[in-house]
Amino acid sequence: MIEKPNPIVNSTTELSVSQLSEVLKTVVETAFAKVRIKGEISGLKKHSNGHYYFDLKESFGGKDYILKSVVWKWTRLSTIPENGLEVVATGKITTYAGQSNYQLTVEAIEVSGIGALLKQIEERKARLSKEGLFDQSKKKSIPFMPKIIGVVTSPTGSVIKDIIHRITERFPTRIIVYPVPVQGSGADVYISNAINHFNTMEESIRPTVIIVARGGGSFQDLMPFNEENVVRATANSVIPIISAVGHETDTTLIDFASDLRAPTPTGAAEYATPVKIEVEQLLLTKEKRIRTSIYNFIEKHGLKLQASSSKILTPSRIIEEYLRIIDEKTDKIQRIIKQKFELASNKITSFNSLLQSYSFKNVLKRGFAIIRDKNDKLITSLESSQNQEINEIEFFDGKVQVQTKLKQGTLL
Secondary structure, three states, X not given: OOOOOOOOOOOOOXXXXXXXXXXXXXXXXXXXOOEEEEEEEEEEEEOOOOOEEEEEEEEEOOEEEEEEEEEOOOOOOOOOOOOOOEEEEEEEEEEEOOOOEEEEEEEXXXXXXXXXXXXXXXXXHHHHHHOOOOOHHHOXXXXXXXXXXXXXXXXXXXXXXXXXXXXXXXXXXXXXXXXXXXXXXXXXXXXXXXXXXXXXXXXXXXXXXXXXXXXXXOOOOOHHHHOHHHHHHHHHOOOOEEEEEOOOOOOOHHHHHOOEEOOOHHHHHHHHOOOHHHXXXXXXXXXXXXXXXXXXXXXHHHHHHHHHHOOOOOHHHHHHHHHHHHHHHHHHHHHHHHHHHHHHHHHHHHHHHHXXXXXXXXXXXXXXXXXXXXXXXXXXXXXXXXXXXEEEEEEOXXXXXXXXXXXXXXXX
16 A cells, blocks of 8 residues: 655645655655566666666557666576566666656566466577577487486475485485475576586586476476576586476476486486396396307317417427428538539549540650659750760650760760
């Protein structure tokens, strides 16, 4: 209810402009300290300092009614202002007394009507998709056996109990729960902060997969999972994320940004973990296959090894082989020496025969003789025989000693 003006202000009271402005400021800001105004956002401007300025517009009776509005940068909003969006803005009326102006200082914004909300989500989806936040090529695979599972959800209710129970039942794994509100104003900030926190943890204690979950609810209840900050945190996460928000028929924008969407929180727990018994059976099967492969390998290559081992020489065999080689080489050298000796012998015989054919003894057989003086020098001519004493005459079949002297060609 609007309070009555200060009683001192009446028709007989004389006021200055500044006084009237202050009175009006007090009356208006007191009377409209908490209001909810429905209208369409138009003329939206975001200042460089982070403040939002826009008009709340309503068309009625052929006229447009405008209420100037502002959102200070420190105000936490569950819905980011967008042109054309029909909203219910909660806040207070503030005035500028010096200019006779007033405006709505917005403290919260709610989208008015499901239709407007759906339109906002579709426009946001198209914009974020264009940026590539939903690209399939960027999806990360879910690890088969995660070491640590991070869960972002409400700490109370059946969701967290179902997830813990299902993981423990299938494949006991360490679970880190980051408790957050999953609906209402500001829930999106807690959810995005939780995802970012997991990603900044030390690698040794960081989850290898994250489950973001909540149970069913109304369209408005699920709105935090449609907010841009949650979608961006999910898309930018280096840790694979499984989203499980609402019922199987519910779809929120986080589902497009996550690496895998589960129909229910329990389903998310199943996607995140294998069944221990199945893993054990799989390991046994693989072990059997490996053993069989090893046995087959040994059997196959064992025969080859035996065949090859027979070719491996022991030290005695090596010595024997070298002795055999030496014997073969020795025989070869002896054959070569024998051949060369025989060849040399034949040449000597041939040379000897040739030498014999040229021997002076063959000449002596034809009736010639060799005469030597007392100094055993040959007398080969009349001139060399002058006054020489003949000491020896050699015939083909022997020698005779004589004592003669030749003088002027006459034997004395």
